[in-house]
Amino acid sequence: xxxxxxxxxxxxxxxxxxxxxxxxxxxxxxxxxxxxxxxxxxxxxxxxxxxxxxxxxxxxxxxxxxxxxxxxxxxxxxxxxxxxxxxxxxxxxxxxxxxxxxxxxxxxxxxxxxxxxxxxxxxxxxxxxxxxxxxxxxxxxxxxxxxxxxxxxxxxxxxxxxxxxxxxxxxxxxxxxxxxxxxxxxxxxxxxxxxxxxxxxxxxxxxxxxxxxxxxxxxxxxxxxxxxxxxxxxxxxxxxxxxxxxxxxxxxxxxxxxxxxxxxxxxxxxxxxxxxxxxxxxxxxxxxxxxxxxxxxxxxxxxxxxxxxxxxxxxxxxxxxxxxxxxxxxxxxxxxxxxxxxxxxxxxxxxxxxxxxxxxxxxxxxxxxxxxxxxxxxxxxxxxxxxxxxxxxxxxxxxxxxxxxxxxxxxxxxxxxxxxxxxxxxxx
Amino acid sequence: xxxxxxxxxxxxxxxxxxxxxxxxxxxxxxxxxxxxxxxxxxxxxxxxxxxxxxxxxxxxxxxxxxxxxxxxxxxxxxxxxxxxxxxxxxxxxxxxxxxxxxxxxxxxxxxxxxxxxxxxxxxxxxxxxxxxxxxxxxxxxxxxxxxxxxxxxxxxxxxxxxxxxxxxxxxxxxxxxxxxxxxxxxxxxxxxxxxxxxxxxxxxxxxxxxxxxxxxxxxxxxxxxxxxxxxxxxxxxxxxxxxxxxxxxxxxxxxxxxxxxxxxxxxxxxxxxxxxxxxxxxxxxxxxxxxxxxxxxxxxxxxxxxxxxxxxxxxxxxxxxxxxxxxxxxxxxxxxxxxxxxxxxxxxxxxxxxxxxxxxxxxxxxxxxxxxxxxxxxxxxxxxxxxxxxxxxxxxxxxxxxxxxxxxxxxxxxxxxxxxxxxxxxxx
Numbered sequence: 001x002x003x004x005x006x007x008x009x010x011x012x013x014x015x016x017x018x019x020x021x022x023x024x025x026x027x028x029x030x031x032x033x034x035x036x037x038x039x040x041x042x043x044x045x046x047x048x049x050x051x052x053x054x055x056x057x058x059x060x061x062x063x064x065x066x067x068x069x070x071x072x073x074x075x076x077x078x079x080x081x082x083x084x085x086x087x088x089x090x091x092x093x094x095x096x097x098x099x100x101x102x103x104x105x106x107x108x109x110x111x112x113x114x115x116x117x118x119x120x121x122x123x124x125x126x127x128x129x130x131x132x133x134x135x136x137x138x139x140x141x142x143x144x145x146x147x148x149x150x151x152x153x154x155x156x157x158x159x160x161x162x163x164x165x166x167x168x169x170x171x172x173x174x175x176x177x178x179x180x181x182x183x184x185x186x187x188x189x190x191x192x193x194x195x196x197x198x199x200x201x202x203x204x205x206x207x208x209x210x211x212x213x214x215x216x217x218x219x220x221x222x223x224x225x226x227x228x229x230x231x232x233x234x235x236x237x238x239x240x241x242x243x244x245x246x247x248x249x250x251x252x253x254x255x256x257x258x259x260x261x262x263x264x265x266x267x268x269x270x271x272x273x274x275x276x277x278x279x280x281x282x283x284x285x286x287x288x289x290x291x292x293x294x295x296x297x298x299x300x301x302x303x304x305x306x307x308x309x310x311x312x313x314x315x316x317x318x319x320x321x322x323x324x325x326x327x328x329x330x331x332x333x334x335x336x337x338x339x340x341x342x343x344x345x346x347x348x349x350x351x352x353x354x355x356x357x358x359x360x361x362x363x364x365x366x367x368x369x370x371x372x373x374x375x376x377x378x379x380x381x382x383x384x385x386x387x388x389x390x391x392x393x394x395x396x397x398x399x400x401x402x403x404x405x406x407x408x409x410x411x412x413x414x415x416x417x418x419x420x421x422x423x424x425x426x427x428x
Numbered sequence: 429x430x431x432x433x434x435x436x437x438x439x440x441x442x443x444x445x446x447x448x449x450x451x452x453x454x455x456x457x458x459x460x461x462x463x464x465x466x467x468x469x470x471x472x473x474x475x476x477x478x479x480x481x482x483x484x485x486x487x488x489x490x491x492x493x494x495x496x497x498x499x500x501x502x503x504x505x506x507x508x509x510x511x512x513x514x515x516x517x518x519x520x521x522x523x524x525x526x527x528x529x530x531x532x533x534x535x536x537x538x539x540x541x542x543x544x545x546x547x548x549x550x551x552x553x554x555x556x557x558x559x560x561x562x563x564x565x566x567x568x569x570x571x572x573x574x575x576x577x578x579x580x581x582x583x584x585x586x587x588x589x590x591x592x593x594x595x596x597x598x599x600x601x602x603x604x605x606x607x608x609x610x611x612x613x614x615x616x617x618x619x620x621x622x623x624x625x626x627x628x629x630x631x632x633x634x635x636x637x638x639x640x641x642x643x644x645x646x647x648x649x650x651x652x653x654x655x656x657x658x659x660x661x662x663x664x665x666x667x668x669x670x671x672x673x674x675x676x677x678x679x680x681x682x683x684x685x686x687x688x689x690x691x692x693x694x695x696x697x698x699x700x701x702x703x704x705x706x707x708x709x710x711x712x713x714x715x716x717x718x719x720x721x722x723x724x725x726x727x728x729x730x731x732x733x734x735x736x737x738x739x740x741x742x743x744x745x746x747x748x749x750x751x752x753x754x755x756x757x758x759x760x761x762x763x764x765x766x767x768x769x770x771x772x773x774x775x776x777x778x779x780x781x782x783x784x785x786x787x788x789x790x791x792x793x794x795x796x797x798x799x800x801x802x803x804x805x806x807x808x809x810x811x812x813x814x815x816x817x818x819x820x821x822x823x824x825x826x827x828x829x830x831x832x833x834x835x836x837x838x839x840x841x842x843x844x845x846x847x848x849x850x851x852x853x854x855x856x
Contacts, residue, residue, distance in 0.1 A: 071818075
């Protein structure tokens with residue numbers, strides 16, 4: 001048993017922070033045993049690690065990020081979507097046929113996730129089996145949780161990124177097989193996820209194969225949904241029998257038949273929202289990406305009111321910022337704009353709601369992750385906000401200032417599943 | 429003569445970057461003498477300070493910021509505008525009657541402007557004469573340029589912030605007089621600016637007195653304009669003879685009769701835009717603030733097309749981020765959303781345009797500031813982007829990555845009017 005003492009803040013529910021000044025969290029075998037204002041009798045003689053006046057909060061989870069676009073982060077932001085894909089995204093992904101290149105870039109990527117306090121990640125790799133395995137190994141070595149997807153795609157993309165469906169499924173099964181062997185005895189931190197890029201990139205036979213694969217191995221799924229209006233029209237042409245975009249995935253068993261993340265959902269129709277709610281699809285809301293590539297503003301309050309689960313994604317490199325704290329700020333701001341434009345009252349996301357999306361709601365994809373309630377895996381960040389704390393701020397205000405003004409310098413320690421995570425190596 | 433060698437980038441025009449790899453900038457008495465790819469014959473034997481592979485760019489200018497709200501930065505972001513003013517803004521400003529409090533907070537504020545590379549600032553202080561002088565002294569001591577406004581207000585605010593018009597003007601004249609004495613021989617870096625808070629805070633006699641003061645001493649003016657729709661309605665009620673909000677200022681000689689900055693202009697009518705253009709009013713565009721307090725999205729492209737000058741403002745504490753680089757990113761993103769919502773084509777701001785707004789366009793309020801053209805004051809930042817430069821990026825891409833991903837750690841040196849600026853002291 002290890003007991004940590006600090007100012008504890010987390011969101012059991014979305015509408016307020018649990019705040020325990022100078023509180024205690026007891027952790028055994030990586031699992032939270034309880035959170036206390038005063039230590040109970042049976043723990044009174046346990047060893048306490050005292051972090052003084054610092055803040056202890058759940059770690060961040062990133063539900064949507066293209067690991068293979070890390071080199072392109074923060075460039076070409078002045079381009080429109082299509083030339084951006086053709087001139088930047090696809091040429092970059094082609095480079096990952098080279099595992100040395102992949103190692104250099106992926107090691108930076110994992111390092112920087114660590115830097116910004118993201119302990120669980122759902123990532124797109126590329127079509128390349130070996131590079132995908134490399135990324136998984138880097139997460140394992142770091143001790144950080146991840147679902148990593150070998151990307152499947154076979155149309156509307158350069159020849160170098162176009163795969164034969166059978167070959168793609170063979171590669172997927174090879175990766176899956178490695179991880180099934182390793183995971184028999186315990187729940188691994190790193191796992192594969194079925195990743196059809198999105199409908200315009202996959203022929204019906206590839207989509208069907210992906211759905212079959214997910215069902216056969218009971219694996220989760222990630223893809224993109226309703227990011228912009230032209231894309232939605234295109235999908236309707238490609239899948240004329242589908243009732244709406246999400247229905248096209250659903251018909252291929254790629255929409256909640258196993259746990260599913262869909263990124264964006266900016267223009268989801270009421271029917272699509274209803275199906276997401278029913279199928280328990282988890283939306284990866286990516287506000288920075290939606291702004292940078294001019295997609296629009298996702299109706300997060302509408303999704304939440306409809307019972308849809310929502311988490312946050314950095315969506316590098318359409319998104320520019322790997323910090324989920326920054327993404328949280330954008331989620332609040334975008335919700336303010338979206339609802340200001342559409343109605344008189346403005347039911348924007350509050351800080352506790354955005355925090356809940358990034359922690360407990362997103363964390364649910366990884367199991368019991370994202371809260372300090374009993375039974376949750378202890379994923380945590382120790383925040384030293386002394387450079388921001390020059391006044392008489394309350395604990396929630398200190399957290400708010402850290403979220404709005406702070407950066408990686410304020411993150412002093414990082415824990416994933418109870419283990420303190422050391423700085424991962426950058427491979428040159 | 430001092431010659432600096434580095435990778436030089438700046439925006440002479442808004443639509444592209446001047447890029448001089450391993451270029452030279454020659455500076456004498458704080459003024460740029462020229463920028464060169466190769467040193468001309470007469471400078472061949474001058475001493476060169478070589479900054480290697482770093483980037484040398486113009487420093488940032490912040491056209492709208494409430495220095496006295498620095499303590500409130502990044503808190504109360506979940507509140508609506510009116511309770512936010514009543515519960516946070518006004519109580520905070522009342523504290524500046526205490527010069528010790530003012531000294532502590534203002535010294536942090538000036539320090540952090542330095543930190544983020546803002547070398548010229550147009551700031552609101554409070555109604556308090558002594559605290560306002562303190563802020564001016566802190567800028568002078570730091571060697572950083574500023575227009576600092578003693579705020580004038582006498583209605584719709586707490587008693588502690590309500591002034592008698594004559595007393596307010598006496599305080600203004602006392603400050604102005606000090607600075608006129610000092611400035612006879614040269615152009616001072618720090619100067620007063622006439623600052624009626626905004627029309628709802630000032631009775632007609634106070635507005636008239638402010639206009640008279642500005643004309644008498646040929647002083648610049650700053651205030652707020654058309655930030656939200658309720659405010660516009662309110663102004664119409666308070667000033668029923670005005671044709672629109674800006675016209676109300678105009679009638680009091682507060683709209684371009686002397687150089688004028690108006691913050692926000694989110695909902696300016698075509699008539700107002702026309703008058704701003706004619707009167708050469710400089711708009712302080714504050715995208716973070718406009719998002720955080722749900723004002724809306726300012727139509728920056730529309731303003732620019734109408735010939736209105738635009739610069740950027742952090743607007744602390746409605747804005748949450750003091751870094752004008754971050755504000756630049758938001759300006760681009762907001763322009764993408766605004767025009768995406770209003771039309772099919774999306775004439776968003778490019779990086780060079782946002783950079784131009786923050787440097788040469790905003791800098792014009794201070795004289796020849798914000799460019800490296802001959803005759804401009806040498807306000808510059810030396811950027812060490814080695815932590816971001818892990819690939820084969822072009823110089824504009826390196827700048828783009830610094831703007832989108834970098835922070836104060838990348839700013840290695842700061843110059844204002846040719847002088848290297850040391851870290852200002854924080855007074856405890």
